[in-house]
Amino acid sequence: MSEILAAFTARTPGSASRHRRALAVMPGGDTRTTTYHPPYPLTMERGEGPYLFDVDGNRYLDLLGNYTSLVHGNAYPPIVEAVQRQAARGTAWPARNDQQLELAEALCERVDSVEQVRLCNSGTEATMLCAYLARAVTGRRKVAMARYGYHGSLEEFEVGFLGHDGPETVLARHGDVADFERLLDRHGHEVAAVILEPVMGSAGLSAAPPGALAAIAEATRAAGALFVLDEVITLRLSTGGAQRLHGVEPDLTAMGKIIGGGLPVGAVGGRAEYLAVTVPPAPRLVHSGTFNGNPVTAAAGLVSLRELTAERIDAMAVRAQRLDDALVEHAARLAIPFSTRRSGSLLQCFFSAVPPEANQVRVDHDLATSFHLAALNAGLFFAGRGLIALSTVLDDALLQDAIERFRSALDAVAGAHRPLLAAGAD
Numbered sequence: 001m002s003e004i005l006a007a008f009t010a011r012t013p014g015s016a017s018r019h020r021r022a023l024a025v026m027p028g029g030d031t032r033t034t035t036y037h038p039p040y041p042l043t044m045e046r047g048e049g050p051y052l053f054d055v056d057g058n059r060y061l062d063l064l065g066n067y068t069s070l071v072h073g074n075a076y077p078p079i080v081e082a083v084q085r086q087a088a089r090g091t092a093w094p095a096r097n098d099q100q101l102e103l104a105e106a107l108c109e110r111v112d113s114v115e116q117v118r119l120c121n122s123g124t125e126a127t128m129l130c131a132y133l134a135r136a137v138t139g140r141r142k143v144a145m146a147r148y149g150y151h152g153s154l155e156e157f158e159v160g161f162l163g164h165d166g167p168e169t170v171l172a173r174h175g176d177v178a179d180f181e182r183l184l185d186r187h188g189h190e191v192a193a194v195i196l197e198p199v200m201g202s203a204g205l206s207a208a209p210p211g212a213l214a215a216i217a218e219a220t221r222a223a224g225a226l227f228v229l230d231e232v233i234t235l236r237l238s239t240g241g242a243q244r245l246h247g248v249e250p251d252l253t254a255m256g257k258i259i260g261g262g263l264p265v266g267a268v269g270g271r272a273e274y275l276a277v278t279v280p281p282a283p284r285l286v287h288s289g290t291f292n293g294n295p296v297t298a299a300a301g302l303v304s305l306r307e308l309t310a311e312r313i314d315a316m317a318v319r320a321q322r323l324d325d326a327l328v329e330h331a332a333r334l335a336i337p338f339s340t341r342r343s344g345s346l347l348q349c350f351f352s353a354v355p356p357e358a359n360q361v362r363v364d365h366d367l368a369t370s371f372h373l374a375a376l377n378a379g380l381f382f383a384g385r386g387l388i389a390l391s392t393v394l395d396d397a398l399l400q401d402a403i404e405r406f407r408s409a410l411d412a413v414a415g416a417h418r419p420l421l422a423a424g425a426d
C-alpha cells in the first residue's frame, strides 16, 4: 500500500495543498460526505468529454460522471451550447418558462406512470417532496423504506440508510416482499408511503428481484399508503426508467441526476390526483423554490433526455458487461478476492469473493482503498466505494484503454498486498 500511497501523494501536491486550505474553512475539508476518500480527495480543474483533469494536470477517464448524473460525459457540446444560449437570455425568473414546460412534457412522455411533474433542485428535495405529498394525501406520518436504502439527506431517510428505525421511519429488507408485508401488517395504518430504489445505489447495486416491486406496490396500496419509486439513479436504465423494466407503475417517482444535464435538479412525477395537493391558490401542501424549473437546468436536461436513446442505453450496458468480465477475470488471475454487481451501465466492485450484504458495502477494506488509489494513479476516476457509471461518450477504444488501466491497478494491488493475499484474505 505504501508504494501506491506514495505515488498518489507524489502526483497530487496541488490537491494536497488545497485540502489543507479547505480544512480551515469546510468541516473535514469538503462539502459532500460521499466524495471524501483517504488520504485526501482530489481537486478538479475541468472536465472534457470522457476525461477529468485535476489541478496538478493529471488526466482521468471519468467513470463516475458526478455519481451518475453526467450520462453524456463532461461539458457535452450540445448541453454546453444549450446552457450558454439560455444563460445569455437569463437564468431564473419568478414565472413559468418554455424550457420548464418542455422538460415537464418530456418526463410525462418518457415515464409511463408520470402524469404530471413538480420540479425542484436535487434528488433529496424530490424524495422529501414525495414524503410530504404522501403525508398530505394520507394524513399519516411514517415512511417505510428498505434498510440501508439511500434517498438523500432528509433525516427520516438518513436513519434508514444507517440501518435504524426512526420516530417516523420503519424498515424492511430490500426486495423482500414477505418482510414488507409483515411491516405493513404492523405499521400500515400509520404509513404514508413506501419508498424504494429499484436498484440500491449506495448499498451496492442490489436489485429488487423480478416481481417484488409490483407485489410490494400492491401491499402498499392495500394498506392505504402511496407507493413511491426513487429513480434518481435508475432512470438511466431504460428510456422509461427501471419501473418499465420491472413492469410497475408507482404512485410517485422521484427523479434527479440525468434529467438536469449535469446541473442541479430534481423532480417528482406521478398521479395527478396526488400532485393536486400542491395546486394554487390555496394548496394543502406548499411547495416552492426560488430555482425550481429554472430555464438553464431545464434546457440542459432536455438535451440530456433527448440524447439518451434506447440504443445508447443498450450500448452502455454492453460495455459495462465487458468491463465487468475483464475485471473479474484479471482479479481471478491474481488470486484477489473480487466480485461485482451490475445493472445496465452501472457496475459495483467488491473486494470479497461474493458480493456482500447491503450493510457491509461501506466497511473499509485495505484492498478496496488500495485499488481506488492505484486506479487514480493509473488515470481512472470512480467512486471510492467502488461504483462505476459509464457514459455515452465512453466508446469501445476508451473502454479498452480503461480495461488496460484497471489491469495495471489490480497488478499494483496484488503487488502491495502479497502477504495478505497469500493468507487468503476475504
Ligand SMILES: Cc1ncc(COP(=O)(O)O)c(C=O)c1O
Binding pocket: 067, 121, 122, 123, 124, 125, 127, 150, 151, 152, 153, 197, 201, 202, 230, 231, 232, 233, 256, 257, 265
Ligand atoms: C437513490 C437516490 N436518491 C436520492 C438521492 C439524492 O439526490 P441528490 O444528491 O441530488 O440530493 C441520491 C443521490 O445520490 C440517490 O442515489
